[in-house]
Amino acid sequence: MKNFTLHSHYDVIIIGSGPAGLGAAFKIAENSNLSLLLVEKKKISSGGLRNDCKQNYTFPVGFPYEHWDKKSAEPLLREVAEHLNPKIESRVNVEKYIKRAEKIGVEILAIDQSHVGTDKSSELIRSLLEKLEALHVNIALQTEVKELSEKAKELSLENGQVITFNHLIVAPGRADYDWLQEQMNRLGVSYCDNIVDIGVRIETKEENYPIVRDYYDPKILFPNKVRTFCTNSGCAHIVREKYKGYYSVNGHSLSKENERNDLVNFAMLKTIRLTQPVVSGQQFGKILGEMVMQLSGGSVIMQRVGDFRMGSRSKEETFNNDLYDFEPTLKSAVAGDLSLCMPAKILRDIWKALKMLDTIIPGVLHPSTIIYYPEIKTYSNKPQFINDHFMVKEGYYIIGDGAGTSRGITAAWASGIRAAIGILDKR
Numbered sequence: 189m190k191n192f193t194l195h196s197h198y199d200v201i202i203i204g205s206g207p208a209g210l211g212a213a214f215k216i217a218e219n220s221n222l223s224l225l226l227v228e229k230k231k232i233s234s235g236g237l238r239n240d241c242k243q244n245y246t247f248p249v250g251f252p253y254e255h256w257d258k259k260s261a262e263p264l265l266r267e268v269a270e271h272l273n274p275k276i277e278s279r280v281n282v283e284k285y286i287k288r289a290e291k292i293g294v295e296i297l298a299i300d301q302s303h304v305g306t307d308k309s310s311e312l313i314r315s316l317l318e319k320l321e322a323l324h325v326n327i328a329l330q331t332e333v334k335e336l337s338e339k340a341k342e343l344s345l346e347n348g349q350v351i352t353f354n355h356l357i358v359a360p361g362r363a364d365y366d367w368l369q370e371q372m373n374r375l376g377v378s379y380c381d382n383i384v385d386i387g388v389r390i391e392t393k394e395e396n397y398p399i400v401r402d403y404y405d406p407k408i409l410f411p412n413k414v415r416t417f418c419t420n421s422g423c424a425h426i427v428r429e430k431y432k433g434y435y436s437v438n439g440h441s442l443s444k445e446n447e448r449n450d451l452v453n454f455a456m457l458k459t460i461r462l463t464q465p466v467v468s469g470q471q472f473g474k475i476l477g478e479m480v481m482q483l484s485g486g487s488v489i490m491q492r493v494g495d496f497r498m499g500s501r502s503k504e505e506t507f508n509n510d511l512y513d514f515e516p517t518l519k520s521a522v523a524g525d526l527s528l529c530m531p532a533k534i535l536r537d538i539w540k541a542l543k544m545l546d547t548i549i550p551g552v553l554h555p556s557t558i559i560y561y562p563e564i565k566t567y568s569n570k571p572q573f574i575n576d577h578f579m580v581k582e583g584y585y586i587i588g589d590g591a592g593t594s595r596g597i598t599a600a601w602a603s604g605i606r607a608a609i610g611i612l613d614k615r
């Protein structure tokens with residue numbers, strides 16, 4: 189990236205170079221001469237754009253209904269596609285699965301998707317940043333915003349430098365929810381957080397889940413707010429992500445040029461909306477994650493379906509026996525007992541959904557299938573927005589997964605466009 193000296197003032201500053209920040213940056217840079225600074229604390233933006241990078245181009249995937257409808261999302265999805273140039277995956281032979289699903293009250297959504305792959309995504313991000321630089325955007329990587337001022341339109345960086353702005357777009361993603369909460373407290377913006385997705389990640393042989401040969405990331409909706417999420421195949425791996433106080437599992441896959449390992453992984457998530465007196469989904473998720481840390485000696489747990497069905501814990505010495513004929517890709521997971529660490533209601537709903545899935549795609553509950561836990565998605569500090577452009581206070585916009593305006597790459601990018609339009613309209 190080009191070297192430059194940070195100015196003391198910008199018309200617009202964007203915090204976070206995830207898809208939400210990038211969407212806003214492109215919209216503003218391509219449609220105005222406003223001076224623009226994009227600040228990112230990491231070397232390269234984190235999140236899904238950097239990992240796997242599956243892009244969904246069909247509403248409502250990734251778009252929370254409270255902020256979006258088909259009419260508002262679709263034109264912006266077209267704009268996202270102009271920048272990300274997706275190669276839409278083919279989707280064939282899914283009718284038989286859809287019919288089977290319908291019979292038992294399950295819905296399979298037909299979604300336009302593309303997949304970049306973890307090994308290719310940093311190339312994509314670099315090319316996007318270069319395009320922004322060519323549009324005269326200042327990009328400060330490895331530069332952390334420490335805090336926003338409650339008194340003036342200014343922010344301070346970790347190194348002590350203070351920069352003023354006319355408009356600020358805050359797009360820090362969901363991992364930094366507590367930082368965002370602090371800033372909203374400083375600005376006097378009210379917010380609530382009450383939704384969390386808790387679930388498991390399934391790993392099995394591709395032959396046990398052949399639907400992925402026809403539909404890369406099948407979006408399947410089960411009763412009780414359980415759904416499949418983020419399916420990976422080809423050269424697929426499970427990873428452990430560090431959050432504050434716990435680990436969550438996640439999955440990704442490499443691009444098609446890589447040697448296949450013939451495994452599939454996908455999440456089964458249940459959305460939980462907490463009501464009074466407990467209102468923090470983020471805290472609830474953290475407590476569940478911490479409990480797994482206790483029970484696994486500081487990691488995440490995994491259990492074979494065969495053991496789970498028998499009500500016995502998986503053990504290290506039995507994990508690869510007999511029918512258990514493939515090795516887990518997440519070596520740091522600890523063989524254990526799912527039912528000891530998961531709240532009964534969540535476990536019941538997810539297990540029921542898995543049985544339904546096994547009816548639609550027989551084989552997925554083969555005894556060797558591994559269930560990893562926990563996969564926790566904390567979402568939003570839902571700020572109180574004062575207009576349709578996600579403005580929370582004159583000149584301040586909060587967008588992306590951290591603000592609950594999106595749940596995925598394309599919707600996050602679209603949120604950025606919407607905030608940017610708010611700023612462009614004000615000129």
Ligand SMILES: Cc1cc2nc3c(=O)[nH]c(=O)nc-3n(C[C@H](O)[C@H](O)[C@H](O)COP(=O)(O)OP(=O)(O)OC[C@H]3O[C@@H](n4cnc5c(N)ncnc54)[C@H](O)[C@@H]3O)c2cc1C
Nearest residue numbers: 204206207208229234235236242333360361588589596597
């Ligand atoms: C491992 C993984 C895989 C995923 N895979 C997919 C996928 O395949 N498809 C999909 O649609 N979604 C995926 N997701 C979800 C997707 O990443 C998010 O929906 C999307 O990235 C949200 O965009 P965002 O811009 O709101 O936040 P983010 O992408 O999280 O970006 C926020 C950025 O802000 C930076 N930041 C935070 N605080 C500060 C600060 N104080 N100063 C400066 N910078 C700061 C962070 O470093 C980060 O780069 C995945 C998520 C993860 C974690």
